[in-house]
Amino acid sequence: MAVAKKKPAASAARGSAPQKSSATKPVSKSAAKPPSKPAAAKPAAANSGSAKSNGVTAGLLPALSREQELAAYKQMLLIRRFEEKAGQMYGMGLIGGFCHLYIGQEAVVVGMQMALEDGDQVITGYRDHGHMIACDMDPKGVMAELTGRRGGYSKGKGGSMHMFSVEKGFYGGHGIVGAQVSLGTGLALANRYRGNDRVSLAYFGDGAANQGQVYESFNMAELWKLPVIYIIENNRYAMGTSVTRSSAQTDFSKRGISFNIPGEKVDGMDVRAVKDAGERAVKWCREGNGPFILEMMTYRYRGHSMSDPAKYRTREEVEKVRGEQDPIEQVRLRLIETKRATEDDLKKIDAQVRAVVNDAAEFATNDPEPDPSELWTDVVR
Numbered sequence: 001m002a003v004a005k006k007k008p009a010a011s012a013a014r015g016s017a018p019q020k021s022s023a024t025k026p027v028s029k030s031a032a033k034p035p036s037k038p039a040a041a042k043p044a045a046a047n048s049g050s051a052k053s054n055g056v057t058a059g060l061l062p063a064l065s066r067e068q069e070l071a072a073y074k075q076m077l078l079i080r081r082f083e084e085k086a087g088q089m090y091g092m093g094l095i096g097g098f099c100h101l102y103i104g105q106e107a108v109v110v111g112m113q114m115a116l117e118d119g120d121q122v123i124t125g126y127r128d129h130g131h132m133i134a135c136d137m138d139p140k141g142v143m144a145e146l147t148g149r150r151g152g153y154s155k156g157k158g159g160s161m162h163m164f165s166v167e168k169g170f171y172g173g174h175g176i177v178g179a180q181v182s183l184g185t186g187l188a189l190a191n192r193y194r195g196n197d198r199v200s201l202a203y204f205g206d207g208a209a210n211q212g213q214v215y216e217s218f219n220m221a222e223l224w225k226l227p228v229i230y231i232i233e234n235n236r237y238a239m240g241t242s243v244t245r246s247s248a249q250t251d252f253s254k255r256g257i258s259f260n261i262p263g264e265k266v267d268g269m270d271v272r273a274v275k276d277a278g279e280r281a282v283k284w285c286r287e288g289n290g291p292f293i294l295e296m297m298t299y300r301y302r303g304h305s306m307s308d309p310a311k312y313r314t315r316e317e318v319e320k321v322r323g324e325q326d327p328i329e330q331v332r333l334r335l336i337e338t339k340r341a342t343e344d345d346l347k348k349i350d351a352q353v354r355a356v357v358n359d360a361a362e363f364a365t366n367d368p369e370p371d372p373s374e375l376w377t378d379v380v381r
């Protein structure tokens with residue numbers, strides 16, 4: 001079900017005809033890096049264009065192949081339908097505790113995953129179901145964890161924010177805001193020690209970007225040239241607080257400047273822009289140049305968590321983003337308009353995705369709860 005990860009030697013998107021679209025807006029690297037550095041993340045000539053409503057500039061992007069677009073469509077749709085189902089099951093009382101949905105932000109994880117190779121690592125905060133599915137973790141195991149069942153990734157004892165799969169390169173799921181940034185930096189330190197050429201991705205939000213440990217991590221990562229990409233998912237709100245109320249510097253792509261870490265602002269609603277920027281950042285890290293920051297301009301359609309009355313924004317604001325920038329709809333329209341897929345092709349994918357999600361929900365409803373003796377396992381006594 002996963003989108004194909006980039007193979008070391010070739011990317012089907014590289015060298016393809018560029019398409020007019022939104023693109024990344026690089027922060028001046030010449031100011032941030034010493035002149036001896038290789039120019040891996042040099043601004044693309046195509047990036048000079050008009051400003052979009054989400055703060056990035058319109059420019060040219062490498063096209064995705066039909067297969068890549070279809071795979072991205074399917075994967076984003078799987079995340080969306082999974083999250084919608086989780087929301088319904090929460091409403092029915094089948095899921096308890098915290099539950100933070102990723103609806104609206106799907107292009108970020110799916111595009112980044114397309115830029116990775118096997119063995120690369122992902123770590124994130126509590127809004128993590130999409131990251132797990134993008135890492136090809138089994139939707140049944142994720143949903144069963146949400147319902148607290150035996151077949152869940154943490155045997156039903158962790159819940160929404162606490163899942164893990166070393167096999168799939170997913171290192172959690174963390175409820176402490178910003179903690180994953182230090183941990184992701186640690187993953188990169190381990191990779192540097194092992195000399196294994198792996199890159200780790202540490203995802204965090206605009207709110208987490210104001211945590212002190214983020215900057216301690218930035219300092220060490222650049223000092224030791226650690227292969228870590230810091231992905232700031234700027235969905236404009238930290239719980240109910242908008243970035244303009246909480247942040248002195250709202251351009252998060254610049255947050256690495258005082259540490260000499262380059263950064264780019266990316267249209268996180270366009271899977272092509274994410275993949276394109278992700279590939280540049282991965283290359284930068286893999287070549288031993290140290291960390292890279294990607295600020296993804298994105299948006300969450302649902303509340304912060306299931307209990308959010310969302311009084312801090314208007315319904316019109318949500319509907320405007322959904323109507324104009326929806327990441328899944330963008331791919332759908334592109335496939336139809338370029339006649340690379342028919343409505344029937346896409347309906348088939350929709351049906352496949354619904355079947356996977358329904359199976360996951362059924363499993364998560366019928367799988368038994370953990371035995372009470374499990375209370376004494378997997379804990380330090």
Ligand SMILES: Cc1ncc(C[n+]2csc(CCOP(=O)(O)OP(=O)(O)O)c2C)c(N)n1
Pocket residue numbers: 127175176177178204205206207208209235237238239304
């Ligand atoms: C150290 C710490 N402080 C506060 C909280 C409470 N808290 C949970 S989520 C959150 C907001 C974080 O927002 P952001 O980083 O923008 O991520 P988003 O929810 O938008 O994905 C806060 C303050 C926490 N879990 N941990």
